[in-house]
Amino acid sequence: MIEITQVEDLPSVQSLTLNLSATKNQILHLNTPLVESLAISKQYKETGSKVWLKLDALQPSGSFKIRGIGLLCNKVVKEKNVKHLICSSGGNAGKSVAYAGKKLGIKTTIVLPKGIPQEVQEKIRDEGAIVIEHGNIWNDADILAREIADKEGFDGYIHPFDNPVLWEGHSTMIEEVYQDYLDGKTEKPDVVVCSVGGGGLLVGILQGLEKVGWSDVNVIAVETYGSHSLWKCFQNKQHTVLDVCDVTSVCKTLATRSVCKDAWEAAQRFNVTSVLVSDKEAIEACLTFVDQERVLVEPACGAALAAVYKKVPELVKLSPKNILTIVCGGNNTSISQLNHLSNLFSTHTTTCPYPPKHDPLEIPKTLLTTRLTTTTTTTTN
Structure with missing residues (x-):
């Protein structure tokens, strides 16, 4: 961990960036924009909170991966x-x-x-x-x-x-945010909100926060019902593998039976809170986001956005002034697909607070039947 005692001790981005000892064309990711969402920040006007978007949906591959x-x-x-x-x-x-x-x-x-x-x-x-x-x-x-x-x-x-080199690469996301902070373009986040599938993004974020001396920053780790392996780890207080029949989320790139063990171990060392949203909420968040920000993301990314849009209690109770939302992107979607899924869910409630027993109203019957009859055993995140 980097210990900082004076302002001049703040590490520069040069000391943090990865040394590939390679030519420039071998660095395959972009330094993506960090922008404030005025539309989402308006939802937090009572507390004066700002919502910042790290737009990794703009990576050449379509996602932070x-x-x-x-x-x-x-x-x-x-x-x-x-x-x-x-x-x-x-x-x-x-x-x-x-x-x-x-x-x-x-x-x-x-x-x-x-x-x-x-x-x-x-x-x-x-x-x-x-x-x-x-x-x-x-x-x-x-x-x-x-x-x-x-x-x-x-x-x-x-x-x-699940590979340490992956996590090292993903940590550059936070290094870029930190450089924007040093340049006076943003403020230190009080909380980072991200989606969780296999846990690679989560580990990278936590390592990045540690690198720049921000280990005190809270992290809201968001999953959907039916891709709730990290949530289950917290419930069982140990690394847990979901039963095959429990992996039912339409968010295919979140739907793995377990987060990697390092993600669970890291989540216990940092200020990580597990949050669940419904498939419907993730889909609706994507549709709202593309209207407001003109950026199309898949429902796996929409899970994190949904937690911010709906102002989940776990986020609100932190009273954050600066909310950093990881817009991780994703290729598994289109406007027509989002509208189709939204229509399938339109007549069903989304109030089920926890996923151990799926509320039949939570998952449209046509989707549930298909998934339970075809599933035998992804992730963006």
Whole structure:
């Protein structure tokens, strides 16, 4: 941890940025904008809070994933002479690996669970990747990806969220916010709000906060009912793997059976609070966000936005003056898909406070039946 005793001791961004010892074209992610959302801040006018958006939806791969994945792909290609990158994914990690492989001139194979939109698969193929569908959620796809990697060279296997190099890459997001703070463009956040799937983004954020001396900052970690593995860890006070039948969220890139163990361990060391929102709330947040900010994100990202829009009690009780919201992005959506899902949920309530037993009104019957009959075993986040 960085200990800061005087203003002049504040670390500069030069001392924090990753040293790839490589040419500029091997840094595959962008330094994304940090902007205040005037529209969302108006909802907090009674407390005078400002809502800041870290717009990683603007990354060339469509999501924050390219930060860590770009770093890891660079590393294995340079240090281990990997010629084939293999990744299991709910969509976003696969798109990032495919993008990285194209930039590095490396063959890529992406294994996706069934149900990933054809438009997303096409985006990945457009980067030159081989796309394979296998299984019904990410855990199934990962089994096949590992089998392929065993034959092709396991150094080329890129885990979508559970790897220290990924977390190091994701931490650059907070370093950029910190540099904006040093430059007087923003204020220190009182709380960071992010979505959680496998936990890679969460670990990266926590490591980034520690790097810049902001370990006191609160983090609201948001999941949807049916992708609530971190919430379950907090409930059980131990790392927990969800039953297959409990992974029911329409947010495919959050829907993994468990967060990585490091995410659970890190969440206990920092000021992390687990929050749940419904699929419907995540979808409606995406539609509101695209209207207000003209940025399209998938429901997995909408989970974090929903917590801010609905002013969840866990956030309000912190009385934050500056709320940093991670707009992690995502490829698994379109306006038509969001409207379609919104219509499916339109006649159903979203008041179920906890997910152990799904309220039949919470999940439209047509969706629930489909998922329970096809699921056997992703993540952005």
